[in-house]
Amino acid sequence: MTEQLEKLNRLPLRDDLRGLTPYGAPQLDVPILLNVNENTHGLPQEVQDAITASVQRAVSGLNRYPDREFTELRTRLAGYLGHGLGIENIWAGNGSNEVLQQILQAFGGPGRTAMSFPPTYSMYPLLASGTGTRYVTGDRAADFTLSAESAAEQVRAAAPNIVFLCTPNNPTGTALGLDVVEAVYEAGTASDAIVIVDEAYAEFSHAGTPSALELLPGRERLIVSRTMSKAFALAGARLGYLAAAPEVTDALRLVRLPYHLSAVTQATANAALAHADALLANVEDIKVQRDRIVAELTELGLQPAASDANFVFFGGVEDPKRIWQGLLEAGVLIRDVGIPGHLRVTAGTEAETTAFLTRLRELLGA
Known part of the structure; x- marks a missing residue:
């Protein structure tokens, strides 16, 4: 037990909150963030x-x-x-x-x-x-x-x-x-x-x-x-x-x-x-990249789910931790959602999507 956890447990915390961990995803300083389903296009x-x-x-x-x-x-x-x-x-x-x-x-x-x-x-x-x-x-x-x-x-x-x-x-x-x-x-x-x-x-x-x-x-x-x-x-x-x-x-x-x-x-x-029209125009660009990811993951022999979101959940990954780490080393952060054989990636800009797919092909080939 860590010292900080010991301090927490000494507090009169509600019993149903003991042992819980807060919500969160890794916040790492990498060039391409595709792990928390943000709109990667930013504001016009x-x-x-x-x-x-x-x-x-x-x-x-x-x-x-x-x-x-x-x-x-x-x-x-x-x-x-x-x-x-x-x-x-x-x-x-x-x-x-x-x-x-x-x-x-x-x-x-x-x-x-x-x-x-x-x-x-x-x-x-x-x-x-x-x-x-x-x-x-x-x-x-x-x-x-x-x-x-x-x-x-x-x-x-x-x-x-x-x-x-x-x-x-x-x-x-x-x-x-x-x-x-x-x-x-x-x-x-x-x-x-x-x-x-x-x-x-x-x-x-x-x-x-x-x-x-x-x-x-x-x-x-x-x-x-x-x-x-x-x-x-x-x-x-x-x-x-x-x-x-x-x-x-x-x-x-x-x-x-x-x-x-x-x-x-x-x-x-x-x-x-x-200015909803200007913002929703970016949505259409994101959907193009999302559909591109689905198509190319399928070609790679993976199993992407049909997505109506700005991200793609895909299975058929033999070693998700290795793929996740290999992408991270190339400056691309995606999400390991803890489901065996699966990962999730946010649809980024065209350049970000290309970087993800290029590195993923290399890792699968290796």
Whole structure:
């Protein structure tokens, strides 16, 4: 046991937090970072200029608290999402993780259960533990897919209070059909389950891939969460949001901290939304590289999953640690997600993608 761990264990920490490790990925100083699904294209100059101007205007009022209801931001987000949504349907926080945490604070807690279907986003159990919510897991098929029938059966058996459905799923990149969401929602009726559809990577989906936003009308227990970290290249700004019935956003007001979205955050997000077209043009470039990775990995004899995200999850790797290390030595950092025989890589710029594929071919050849 390390000295620091011994010091931690001497504190009166909650029993359910003892032995846990915080969420995180390696933060290494290498030229090509393809490990945490960031938007590798960055902000176009026109968007940088717009954000700078917007923040500068906000600075003059930093002696005052920000708009507690972030009215302009919610209006812009509703307009961006469409689907007949209004300001009353929108909520936002400091990254989608805070939004998910607020949902658990409102609808989870001691004596309640949250459920998801691993492999999926590794923050779900950490968010559950942080809010005193029991966490249970369902099963996926051997190819990591999840059918409507299987998901519904497992939800009926577990009777959770909250269900997480990640689509496109992290780390596999695969999208769920709306039939899965509908089946889980109906199966959760008996336990009055809140169903969260985490669409953090939705903008990267192939044309024609439906969004659970279509299912919101008439389903007061359904929540669709999104983020501006990925498609909008604002990972450093920390802005996540959701769409749901107005009564859900009212529930989150009961647990949010006062003035939780700073004036600077609101100004940044508003400026980015005003230039959504320029940012989404970069999304199309990323999708090209994503599809290129899938095609070339297949040619190399590997097994990439069909991806609707800005990353590719691939199997058929005999020695993932060797491949990961060999790429790192060439200045390319990808993600070992801890699944035997698999790795995950973010779709980078054309040059970054070429560097990854070139080095990977060398390692496989060796």
